[in-house]
Amino acid sequence: xxxxxxxxxxxxxxxxxxxxxxxxxxLSGSAKGPEAVIRASREIEYYDFETGANISDYKxxxxxxxxYEEIHETVEKIMKRGKMPLSxxxxxxxxxxxxxxxxxxxxxxxxxxxxxxxxxxxxNRQSHACALYEASKNHDVVHVATRxxxxxxxxxxxxxxxxxxxxxxxxxxxxxxxxxxxxTFDVDGLDPSIMPATGTPEPGGMNWRExxxxxxxxxxxxxxxxxxxxxxxxxxxxxxCDALVAKLIMKSIIYIESGGPR
Numbered sequence: 001x002x003x004x005x006x007x008x009x010x011x012x013x014x015x016x017x018x019x020x021x022x023x024x025x026x027l028s029g030s031a032k033g034p035e036a037v038i039r040a041s042r043e044i045e046y047y048d049f050e051t052g053a054n055i056s057d058y059k060x061x062x063x064x065x066x067x068y069e070e071i072h073e074t075v076e077k078i079m080k081r082g083k084m085p086l087s088x089x090x091x092x093x094x095x096x097x098x099x100x101x102x103x104x105x106x107x108x109x110x111x112x113x114x115x116x117x118x119x120x121x122x123x124n125r126q127s128h129a130c131a132l133y134e135a136s137k138n139h140d141v142v143h144v145a146t147r148x149x150x151x152x153x154x155x156x157x158x159x160x161x162x163x164x165x166x167x168x169x170x171x172x173x174x175x176x177x178x179x180x181x182x183x184t185f186d187v188d189g190l191d192p193s194i195m196p197a198t199g200t201p202e203p204g205g206m207n208w209r210e211x212x213x214x215x216x217x218x219x220x221x222x223x224x225x226x227x228x229x230x231x232x233x234x235x236x237x238x239x240x241c242d243a244l245v246a247k248l249i250m251k252s253i254i255y256i257e258s259g260g261p262r
Contacts, residue, residue: 001041001042001044001046001055001056001060001246001249001250004060004061004062005055005056005058005059005060005061006059006060006061007061008061008063010059010061011059011060011061011083012058012059012060012083012084013058013059013060013061013083013084013086013253014060014061014062014063014078014083014084014085014086015038015060015061015062015063015086015087015088015249016063016066016074016075016078016085016086016087016088017034017035017038017062017063017064017065017066017087017088018034018065018066018068018071018087018088018089018090018094019031019032019033019034019035019065019090020067020068020089020090020091020093020094021089021090021091021199022068022091022093023091023093023124023126023127023128024091024128024199024200025121025122025127025128025129025200026199026200027199027200027233028199028233029199029233029234030089030090030091030198030199030230030231030232030233031090031091032233032234033088033089033090033230033231033232033233033234033245034065034088034089034090035065036232036234036239036242037088037229037232037242037245037246037249038062038088038246039242040239040242040243040245040246041246041249041250043243044243044246044247044250048250048251048254051254051258053254053257053258055250055253055254058253058254058257060086060253068093068094068097071087071094071097071098072097072098072100072101075087075097075098075101075226076101079101079225079226084224084225084226084227084256085098085226085227085228086226086227086228086229086249086252086253087226087227087228087229088228088229088230088232088245088249089228089229089230089231089232090230091128091199091230091231092112092116092128092131092184092186092230092231093126093127093128093130093131094228094230095131095132095135095184095228095230096126096130096131096134096135098182098184098226098228099132099134099135099139099182099184100134100135102135102139102182102225102226103180104138104139105178105180106139106178106180106181106182106225107139107140107141107142107176107177107178107180107181107182108132108135108139108140108141108142108181108182108183108184109142109144109173109177109181109182109183109184109218110132110141110142110143110144110184110186111144111145111167111183111184111185111186111189111206111211111214112131112143112144112145112146112184112185112186112188112189113145113146113147113148113186113188113189113200113201113202113205114129114146114148114149114153114186114188114200114202115132115143115146115148115149115153115154115156115157115164116128116129116130116131116132116133116153116186117130117132117133117136117149117152117153117154117156117157117162118130118133118150118152118153118156119133119152119156128230128231131184131186132162132184133156136156136157136160136162137160140161140162140163140176140177140178141157141160141162141163142162142163142165142173142176142177143157143162143163143164143165144165144166144167144173144189144214145167145189145190145205145206146164147202147203147204147205148202163176167206167210167214168210170213170214170217173214173217173218174217174218174221174222177218177222178222179222179223180222180223180225181218181222181223181224181225182224182225182226182227183215183218183224183226183227183228183252184227184228184230185227185228185229185230185248186198186230186231187229187230187231187232187241187245188200188201188202188205188231189205189206189211190205190206190207190208190211190244191203191204191205191206191207192205193207194207194208194244195241195244196235196241197232197233197234197235197238197241197242198231198232198233198241199231199233200231208244211248212251215248215251215252215255216251216255219252219255219256219258219259220255220258220259221259222259224256224259227252229245229248229249232245
């Protein structure tokens with residue numbers, strides 16, 4: 001897609017690279033994810049064969065990579081200017097300061113193999129295992145593609161009234177989300193057969209078609225206020241997963257543009 005199709009002031013979508021992976025619990029390397037995705041995005045076709053849309057028709061700009069402590073202020077500024085932040089991680093802990101910048105009437109669609117609902121993990125409240133805990137205090141959360149959790153995760157999800165949904169029940173997911181939705185997408189929500197390049201893989205995830213069907217429906221029916229994609233751990237000499245994430249971002253923008261007004 002290239003890094004930009006418009007200037008920052010003109011853009012509707014702001015791509016935010018966040019090369020941070022200090023809060024992982026298993027394999028590090030996701031700090032290299034944003035660079036790999038942007039590099040791969042330059043190699044995919046602008047024209048989308050499935051929808052007939054061309055990504056170059058939409059206005060997006062990519063800012064310089066930011067540090068963890070800059071996330072909240074950066075995303076809040078983007079949203080206040082009426083633009084949509086589309087953040088690329090990094091580990092899933094980058095979502096913690098993003099989600100605290102959301103208005104309380106925004107619900108969260110959390111696509112992930114894990115619930116990420118621990119209050120802390122090994123004494124770290126910013127661990128990627130805690131990505132949705134703080135947000136659940138102020139937002140309705142729908143977890144999708146979950147297939148790994150500890151007892152604390154389950155207890156906290158119940159405590160806050162979060163919904164754990166079957167990704168195939170698209171109508172139910174749409175019903176449980178509010179009109180305004182933020183999407184946080186950990187790539188391990190996908191099956192390892194198509195997404196082996198992640199730090200905490202779990203078998204039994206969504207395939208490409210299932211993920212796109214869900215995103216298309218949510219983007220068509222809801223007002224998407226922002227999105228992040230996290231936990232890509234690039235593998236040297238193997239770039240299929242980098243291209244998959246770039247394509248997923250491209251498809252998400254196209255689906256948003258084909259849906260209701262932002």
